[in-house]
Amino acid sequence: MAAAEGFDYNAIKDSANYLLDRTKHRPTIGIICGSGLGSLVDHLTERESFSYEDIPNFPVSTVHGHDGRVVFGLLNGVPVMCMKGRVHRYEGYPMWKTTVPIRVMRLVGVSDVIISTATGGLNRGYKIGDVMIIKDHINMPGFSGDSPLVGKNDERFGPRFPGMSNAYDKQLRQEAKNVVKEMGIEESVHEGVYVMLGGPSYETVAELRLLRLLGADAVGMSTVAEVVVARHCGMRVFAFSLITNKCIMDWDTDDEPLHTEVIAVAEQRKHHLQELVARMAARMVQK
Numbered sequence: 075m076a077a078a079e080g081f082d083y084n085a086i087k088d089s090a091n092y093l094l095d096r097t098k099h100r101p102t103i104g105i106i107c108g109s110g111l112g113s114l115v116d117h118l119t120e121r122e123s124f125s126y127e128d129i130p131n132f133p134v135s136t137v138h139g140h141d142g143r144v145v146f147g148l149l150n151g152v153p154v155m156c157m158k159g160r161v162h163r164y165e166g167y168p169m170w171k172t173t174v175p176i177r178v179m180r181l182v183g184v185s186d187v188i189i190s191t192a193t194g195g196l197n198r199g200y201k202i203g204d205v206m207i208i209k210d211h212i213n214m215p216g217f218s219g220d221s222p223l224v225g226k227n228d229e230r231f232g233p234r235f236p237g238m239s240n241a242y243d244k245q246l247r248q249e250a251k252n253v254v255k256e257m258g259i260e261e262s263v264h265e266g267v268y269v270m271l272g273g274p275s276y277e278t279v280a281e282l283r284l285l286r287l288l289g290a291d292a293v294g295m296s297t298v299a300e301v302v303v304a305r306h307c308g309m310r311v312f313a314f315s316l317i318t319n320k321c322i323m324d325w326d327t328d329d330e331p332l333h334t335e336v337i338a339v340a341e342q343r344k345h346h347l348q349e350l351v352a353r354m355a356a357r358m359v360q361k
């Protein structure tokens with residue numbers, strides 16, 4: 075089965091060793107930059123950058139807003155490993171392959187991940203540009219068995235049946251709430267539930283109404299598989315989503331979401347988001 079291939083420990087080890095042999099950094103914090111949020115890496119000092127294409131067994135990004143570089147450096151003095159761009163299921167990768175970067179992070183020595191993502195806002199109280207601290211998720215592809223953990227399990231990564239009821243670390247969510255208060259942006263920050271769909275088409279009105287009924291506050295095409303694998307490997311997770319567009323819940327409009335708008339909203343909000351990430355990394359490194 076193809077998924078078993080994905081969990082080959084030695085293949086992941088080769089990717090990690092490629093990076094460890096070429097960087098002086100030894101970060102414990104990993105950061106995944108969502109659509110349009112990769113400019114965070116411009117703030118790193120002592121930067122060392124590697125193209126996904128050059129790293130053995132690594133998946134390559136194909137989407138606008140996802141550059142495809144692993145960047146090591148210091149974020150306000152804290153060593154971090156950043157994925158400047160992620161890969162998605164809809165790019166044609168099996169789910170396990172989209173999460174290879176998380177496993178590589180683990181073997182590089184990362185224990186905590188910060189994950190960001192662009193989403194449509196389902197909750198009617200959310201506005202474009204708001205941030206949602208993710209407190210839980212609905213793994214919609216997982217309902218049909220499309221999980222990154224499908225296939226042979228390797229205990230060196232984690233157990234066959236990992237729990238997910240505490241996937242989004244409570245203490246880190248509390249820290250994040252403290253940070254947004256300090257930053258004075260609490261009015262535009264919420265805590266809610268992320269639902270992952272496979273994409274790449276955006277949702278129909280009927281689908282969005284269903285997702286809202288199910289209790290989701292924001293909808294996206296990534297993140298969940300990364301979180302499942304991070305938790306499988308025993309990493310702490312802090313994740314947030316930027317609301318880049320409102321979900322269209324009525325049939326009387328010609329509006330459509332656009333990826334160019336998703337990127338534009340991310341560009342407008344990048345300073346606040348970068349500050350949130352930097353402040354969280356500083357707290358996380360202290361444990």
Ligand SMILES: O=P(O)(O)O[C@@H]1C[C@H](O)[C@@H](CO)O1
Pocket residue numbers: 107108109137160162190191192193273294295296297332333336
């Ligand atoms: O990679 P993320 O989750 O940040 O990007 C979202 C999902 C799609 O890739 C894209 C659609 O506009 O934004």
Ligand SMILES: Nc1nc2[nH]cnc2c(=O)[nH]1
Pocket residue numbers: 192193194195271273275276277293294295318319320321331336
């Ligand atoms: N599925 C989905 N992903 C998104 N990413 C950014 N906006 C959206 C959206 O409206 N739906």
